[in-house]
Amino acid sequence: MxxxxxxxxxxxxxxxxxxxxxxxxxxxxxxxxxxxxxxxxxxxxxxxxxxxxxxxxxxxxxxxxxxxxxxTTTNHTFFFRENRHCEYLVKTLDAALPLRIWSAASSSGEEAYSIAIQLLENNFSFTINASDISDSMLDQGRAAVYHKDKVKNVPKFMLHAYFQKGKKDWVDHVRVKPEVRQLVAFQKFNLLSDTPSDIYDVIFCRNVMIYFDKRTRQKVVDRLCRALKPGGLFFVGMAEGLHGLDHDLVSVLPSGYRKKTGVL
Ligand SMILES: C[S@@+](CC[C@H](N)C(=O)[O-])C[C@H]1O[C@@H](n2cnc3c(N)ncnc32)[C@H](O)[C@@H]1O
Incomplete structure (x- = not known):
């Protein structure tokens, strides 16, 4: 059939x-x-x-x-994918200030947990909202159990510090530890929906806009920018970029942007 x-x-x-x-x-x-x-x-x-x-x-x-x-969604992702963006956060943000982060189109959670463990490692205080249109991916994110292939890029010491090893039938899997899981809240959200204003310090919306046409990309960027605080950081996938779209962002690194503060 x-x-x-x-x-x-x-x-x-x-x-x-x-x-x-x-x-x-x-x-x-x-x-x-x-x-x-x-x-x-x-x-x-x-x-x-x-x-x-x-x-x-x-x-x-x-x-x-x-x-x-x-x-019909394409959910491929893995830990520490395009990690330059997260390294940029660690390098440039003040760990003393609490951060509100959004992993929009989070798929099964690898992006959100990758950010969480690196910020924990550097003593940041933060919460992460992880959202996706796919219920099955959100369930996987909440379960936080991953095949070892997905964590290949995680440095060994972080693997030991932030993951539990699977046993018996789960020997090829790891699970994100509860202290990391509790910092990431999963919630269904369609990127075509309206967003609240000025609430996030950082938004990741990576490797999803390649599936959209220009009209949808513009709509999504408008909405996500509205949700970003002035001066907040916005990251798209390395193969994406915001070429040809209108926005209030300045480029700070490849596929990484900062929302104008009104002074710029
Ligand atoms: C390839 S994954 C990206 C995962 C992660 N951000 C990364 O960069 O590895 C793309 C995700 O976008 C989600 N997606 C597609 N259309 C969406 C929409 N309109 N609203 C929210 N999520 C959407 C899919 O369900 C999928 O999980």
Missing amino acids: IQNTKLTDSQYRKLSKIVYDTSGVVLNEKKYRLLVARLSKRMRITRITNASDYIDRLGRDEVEFAEFIDA
Whole structure:
């Protein structure tokens, strides 16, 4: 059944419009196979055998709708990814001042915990909100259990200090220690939603805007900038950048920005 799932042009357009309208993720023709693979998985789980019935189901079943959107997200991430941004925080911010940090599009939490352990190591006081559109990723973040492959870039001494080793069936896994977990709160948040004003000192929104078109990127940047305090730091993925977008940010390092204070 999986291999045989085929979509008419109209079904493909309907499904990619649902994804675009809900998450901003663009699934153009090049992503046909990806969409079909993920749709097939949901059809197998829901035991629906044709795409047309599945599309009807999406129209009347909120839970399946959320599962479908979740299934269309790309969640790849790992500890200490693009760590220059976090090193910049440690180097330039005053550890005496409490920080409120947002890992927007946190996937399964590796980004948020990477920031947390490095700030703890340098005696910062802080809280981190980690958010994503995917419920399954948020659950993984809360569980904080990771395969050893995901922590390859974590320096050995930090691995010992901030992770518990798995035993028996979990010998290939580690778990973030409770003292780190308690500093990271996971919450569902769609980047297309409204944000409050001026509450974060630092926002990470990395490796998600590559899936958006320019219109959505502009909307997301506007909203995240609103949530950032004047003088606050904003990081996007190294392959992203804010080229061609309007914003109140000045570049401080590759893919790293500071919100203007009004004086600049
Ligand atoms: C590749 S991961 C990025 C993880 C991490 N920030 C990093 O740089 O490694 C992209 C994440 O963006 C999330 N995402 C996609 N569209 C979103 C939206 N509209 N609102 C919130 N999260 C979204 C996906 O669920 C996915 O977990």
